[in-house]
Amino acid sequence: MKYETVIGIEIHCELKTATKMFSPAPVSFAKHPNSCVNEIDLAHPGTLPSLNKNAVRQAIKACAALNLRIDPLIRFDRKNYYYPDLSKGFQITQQFHPIGSEGFVMIPSSQGEKKVRINRLHMEEDTAKQFHYATETWIDYNRAGTPLVEIVSEPDMRNAEEAVAYVEKLRAILYYLGVSDVKMEEGSLRCDINISLRHEGSGEYGVKTEIKNLNSLNNIKIAIEAEVQRQSALLDSGEGIQQATRRYDDVAKTTVLMRKKEGSVDYKYFPEPNIPPVRLSQSWIQEIIDTLPELPEARYARYLSIGLSEYDAKILTQNKDLSDFYDEVLKFTKHSKIAANWCISEVLAVIDPLLLFTSRNKLTPENLATMINGIQDGIISSKQAKEVFPHMISGEPFAEVVERFGLKQVSDTDGLLVIIEETLDQQPQSVIDFHNGKDRALGFIVGQVMKKTKGQANPALTNKLVFEALQKRKP
Amino acid sequence: MNFNDYKIKNDPQTAAYKALEKAKAVQGKLNAVVSYVDPQARLDELKEIEPNGKMHGIPIVLKDNVNTKGILTTAGSRILGNYIAQYDATIVEKLNAAGAVLIAKSSLDEFGMGGTNLSAATGPVYNPYDLSRMSGGSSGGSAVLVASGVVPFAIGSDTGDSVRKPASFNGVVGFKPTYGRISRYGIIPYASSLDHVAFFTRNVADAATSLEVLAGRDDRDMTSLDLPVEPYRDRLNADLAGKKIGILTNVLDAIHDPEILSMFNGLIAKLKERGAEIVEIEMNQDLLSAILPTYYIIANAEATANHSNLDGLRFGVQKDGDDVDEVMTNSRTAGFGKLIRKRFVIGSYALFVENQDKLFRKAQKVRRLIVEDLKKALSEVDGLIAPAAANVAPKLNDTSLDQLSSTYLIAENFMVMGNFSGCPSITVPLGYKDGLPVGVNLTCNLYDEQTTLDLALAIEQATGLSDQIKEVA
Numbered sequence: 001m002k003y004e005t006v007i008g009i010e011i012h013c014e015l016k017t018a019t020k021m022f023s024p025a026p027v028s029f030a031k032h033p034n035s036c037v038n039e040i041d042l043a044h045p046g047t048l049p050s051l052n053k054n055a056v057r058q059a060i061k062a063c064a065a066l067n068l069r070i071d072p073l074i075r076f077d078r079k080n081y082y083y084p085d086l087s088k089g090f091q092i093t094q095q096f097h098p099i100g101s102e103g104f105v106m107i108p109s110s111q112g113e114k115k116v117r118i119n120r121l122h123m124e125e126d127t128a129k130q131f132h133y134a135t136e137t138w139i140d141y142n143r144a145g146t147p148l149v150e151i152v153s154e155p156d157m158r159n160a161e162e163a164v165a166y167v168e169k170l171r172a173i174l175y176y177l178g179v180s181d182v183k184m185e186e187g188s189l190r191c192d193i194n195i196s197l198r199h200e201g202s203g204e205y206g207v208k209t210e211i212k213n214l215n216s217l218n219n220i221k222i223a224i225e226a227e228v229q230r231q232s233a234l235l236d237s238g239e240g241i242q243q244a245t246r247r248y249d250d251v252a253k254t255t256v257l258m259r260k261k262e263g264s265v266d267y268k269y270f271p272e273p274n275i276p277p278v279r280l281s282q283s284w285i286q287e288i289i290d291t292l293p294e295l296p297e298a299r300y301a302r303y304l305s306i307g308l309s310e311y312d313a314k315i316l317t318q319n320k321d322l323s324d325f326y327d328e329v330l331k332f333t334k335h336s337k338i339a340a341n342w343c344i345s346e347v348l349a350v351i352d353p354l355l356l357f358t359s360r361n362k363l364t365p366e367n368l369a370t371m372i373n374g375i376q377d378g379i380i381s382s383k384q385a386k387e388v389f390p391h392m393i394s395g396e397p398f399a400e401v402v403e404r405f406g407l408k409q410v411s412d413t414d415g416l417l418v419i420i421e422e423t424l425d426q427q428p429q430s431v432i433d434f435h436n437g438k439d440r441a442l443g444f445i446v447g448q449v450m451k452k453t454k455g456q457a458n459p460a461l462t463n464k465l466v467f468e469a470l471q472k473r474k475p
Numbered sequence: 476m477n478f479n480d481y482k483i484k485n486d487p488q489t490a491a492y493k494a495l496e497k498a499k500a501v502q503g504k505l506n507a508v509v510s511y512v513d514p515q516a517r518l519d520e521l522k523e524i525e526p527n528g529k530m531h532g533i534p535i536v537l538k539d540n541v542n543t544k545g546i547l548t549t550a551g552s553r554i555l556g557n558y559i560a561q562y563d564a565t566i567v568e569k570l571n572a573a574g575a576v577l578i579a580k581s582s583l584d585e586f587g588m589g590g591t592n593l594s595a596a597t598g599p600v601y602n603p604y605d606l607s608r609m610s611g612g613s614s615g616g617s618a619v620l621v622a623s624g625v626v627p628f629a630i631g632s633d634t635g636d637s638v639r640k641p642a643s644f645n646g647v648v649g650f651k652p653t654y655g656r657i658s659r660y661g662i663i664p665y666a667s668s669l670d671h672v673a674f675f676t677r678n679v680a681d682a683a684t685s686l687e688v689l690a691g692r693d694d695r696d697m698t699s700l701d702l703p704v705e706p707y708r709d710r711l712n713a714d715l716a717g718k719k720i721g722i723l724t725n726v727l728d729a730i731h732d733p734e735i736l737s738m739f740n741g742l743i744a745k746l747k748e749r750g751a752e753i754v755e756i757e758m759n760q761d762l763l764s765a766i767l768p769t770y771y772i773i774a775n776a777e778a779t780a781n782h783s784n785l786d787g788l789r790f791g792v793q794k795d796g797d798d799v800d801e802v803m804t805n806s807r808t809a810g811f812g813k814l815i816r817k818r819f820v821i822g823s824y825a826l827f828v829e830n831q832d833k834l835f836r837k838a839q840k841v842r843r844l845i846v847e848d849l850k851k852a853l854s855e856v857d858g859l860i861a862p863a864a865a866n867v868a869p870k871l872n873d874t875s876l877d878q879l880s881s882t883y884l885i886a887e888n889f890m891v892m893g894n895f896s897g898c899p900s901i902t903v904p905l906g907y908k909d910g911l912p913v914g915v916n917l918t919c920n921l922y923d924e925q926t927t928l929d930l931a932l933a934i935e936q937a938t939g940l941s942d943q944i945k946e947v948a
Contacts (some may be wrong), residue, residue, distance in 0.1 A: 039561050039562050042789050042790075043784035043789070044542075044560075044561050044562070044784075044789075044790065045540075045542065045548070045550065045555065045558070045560075045663040045664075045784065045785070045790075046540075046541075046542045046560075046564060046659075046660070046661040046662050046663045046664065047660070047661075048659065048660050048695060048696050048697065049697070050694060050695055050696075050697055051697065078780050080779075080780050080783065080826070082783065082786065082800075082803060084786075084788060084799045084800075084803070087784060087789060088783060088784045089780070089782075089783020089784050089785075089786065090780050090783055137798075137799050139788075266827055266828050268780075268823065268826035268827065268828070269828075270776065270780070270826055270831070270835060273666075273667035273668035273698075273777055274667050274696075274697060274698060275697050276697060276698055
């Protein structure tokens with residue numbers, strides 16, 4: 001039987017802010033457990049939430065880039081449930097009035113560009129992390145209260161590729177915005193996939209399952225395919241689908257049941273009394289929208305416009321940190337294509353793009369640009385550049401490396417001509433061989449000249465000058 | 476003795492130890508203290524600073540739902556029976572900055588949820604005027620420690636009438652300023668949209684000074700008002716010429732005790748003599764009758780969420796269990812009193828998705844209607860006045876009052892309007908019936924603490940009842 005797959009995606013994305021959503025405790029990953037917490041994160045009695053303005057700014061950036069309508073009246077609600085990782089016993093979220101609603105993104109699909117509608121984006125706070133051991137549960141509250149946005153799509157995707165394209169697109173946008181570091185493996189971007197099947201042509205949705213624990217794009221693809229297979233088999237056999245939350249098992253490459261959904265949980269939502277509605281000024285919102293950073297699509301188009309190939313433009317755009325570095329390089333050189341080649345091949349091969357703008361990277365964009373200009377100006381050859389480059393990675397300026405290794409090309413025509421004439425005088429047999437049609441003789445003479453100049457002669461120029469000199473010595 | 480007398484007659488050291496000694500002396504009879512606080516470190520600090528703080532050297536008491544870093548803070552509950560506060564509430568910082576000296580933390584109904592102070596984990600607090608009677612609550616401990624002469628100032632909190640009612644029962648001043656005027660950061664909550672920091676003094680002038688110390692914007696409390704702190708004390712003006720005071724007739728009609736009524740009428744006559752224009756204001760009787768059920772729904776719904784942090788995992792008294800869920804369940808079951816558990820059930824029930832429309836949201840609507848009616852009444856006058864209670868403090872075991880009577884629904888609970896609306900509201904002594912105090916309540920327009928204090932001062936001068944102390948030792 002033929003089924004159509006219907007997929008909707010909920011994304012939880014941790015916002016990049018210095019402090020937490022409702023407390024002044026620092027947000028940071030990989031710190032010593034329970035070192036980034038204060039009395040508010042631990043929900044000590046009497047504490048009150050204070051809204052992080054920067055988190056709201058980040059959410060507005062995301063809303064603007066995802067074409068969502070922004071509600072200028074910020075309101076929060078309590079979602080009540082008991083769980084050891086939820087210190088207050090409720091989560092502060094935006095159930096009734098999300099900051100963003102009714103947006104969309106365009107994704108690539110097998111039928112060309114496709115619009116995926118976004119139902120809502122709302123702000124909330126993350127929970128603590130639990131670690132279960134044989135007889136004990138340990139809780140790290142560092143993550144508790146980290147600002148989050150939840151982005152809920154409409155069920156507009158029809159296969160695993162589209163789902164992956166959607167997540168990829170959102171990741172790229174959120175990363176370009178500087179809103180989040182979108183690391184799926186570290187959990188700063190988490191996906192829940194809602195998936196159901198229906199008979200092709202049917203207007204109604206089938207019973208859905210929700211898949212959690214998807215920590216890579218590849219896992220999303222495998223999980224969806226496995227779940228489609230599982231649901232198809234059940235439908236084929238006449239068994240129904242049970243509404244449930246399932247977890248992707250990375251080892252078995254399949255989804256496993258976490259819990260059945262027998263009716264939905266009653267979270268007893270009600271407006272958060274400790275946060276009065278906050279009216280954002282239209283000018284503040286507009287200022288954020290007006291200063292949005294360049295998004296991936298715009299950057300891709302810009303690269304094409306400066307003459308990069310589609311391939312180069314795509315590779316760079318997909319890697320924002322490298323691409324930012326490339327843009328810096330462009331500030332010091334007009335040779336955009338060669339600079340792109342160097343960034344994509346050599347730079348990417350030796351430096352983790354995430355380190356490009358940290359103190360651990362010693363290669364400055366200006367230094368790389370100086371080398372690229374040097375190649376184009378004939379100061380060194382491309383081949384020599386490959387020798388120079390490793391030294392520049394350790395921070396040595398281009399000019400110094402060239403000087404230290406005596407690599408400067410001799411492009412002085414008069415000087416080269418003296419050496420060439422001298423060489424031809426010393427190699428009469430080669431002159432004869434050349435005129436007898438032995439091409440190897442040209443290469444031999446060039447080689448001798450290179451040897452005399454210790455490799456500093458500009459090879460192309462030398463080749464040209466030797467050829468001309470040989471022509472002149474026609475016996 | 477008011478604040479100035481304290482400053483003149485005592486050095487801080489003597490004042491603090493006298494207060495501490497007295498607190499201990501009356502404890503056997505009043506049972507008002509949860510923990511005593513050694514004031515010496517604080518007194519040593521005071522020696523280092525200029526003695527110009529508004530409460531320099533004044534010994535004070537805090538209700539035990541106020542967080543005091545390093546000091547036991549129980550909120551009157553078993554579940555926090557071992558809880559040492561991790562930080563100071565904003566008002567503790569302000570009181571310290573003003574030079575006040577904390578000598579004790581006082582008893583309260585568990586988490587402030589009650590009006591009798593019978594539900595405190597440390598047992599009932601007794602009324603200094605008659606030890607067989609209740610102090611009232613939930614700030615009962617603070618009320619009686621001011622009334623019995625232990626301290627001239629004590630912090631309470633007022634969610635329904637938890638300062639203004641015990642003030643009436645104990646013959647002291649109880650003042651709840653506008654919602655947001657005093658930061659709630661660090662006050663263990665009952666119901667966030669209704670909770671107010673409030674306080675007891677023995678006279679209106681001290682109340683004005685205290686407000687100057689406590690008021691002001693706090694970025695840690697988003698509901699805190701961004702308004703300047705005014706010199707309330709210097710501006711105090713008891714002149715009633717041109718002032719219009721409205722008598723809440725619905726409350727008067729619900730009071731049947733002739734002595735209380737006659738005391739009240741006596742006061743009204745004096746206020747008229749002093750130049751006030753007195754008018755009768757009748758509010759919507761149905762709305763007033765709905766105050767208590769509305770309050771119950773909203774307060775308990777907020778409370779059940781507010782206290783979900785008390786799970787025994789991170790702090791408080793933890794009870795063993797086979798897994799984390801069981802630890803939470805066992806800790807909560809053992810940690811909360813029966814009345815609290817009942818309130819949590821009511822609150823949760825009102826929040827169930829199928830009940831929200833007919834209970835929680837309806838209560839919010841009724842709250843708005845009551846507030847509109849109150850604001851309409853206040854728009855015609857400078858303040859609304861009525862006896863703060865239908866009678867004197869009840870006996871500890873008195874359950875005779877019909878809870879569906881207007882005496883109970885309106886006369887005993889109308890002050891909740893001050894919490895619904897956030898309007899400033901103050902109780903000052905009205906008089907004595909058989910030696911037991913009764914208070915009069917005054918509620919004014921939002922943000923207008925000055926008028927509240929001015930009218931209260933006029934009442935105080937009319938009754939002549941200031942700095943009343945009932946010695947029990």
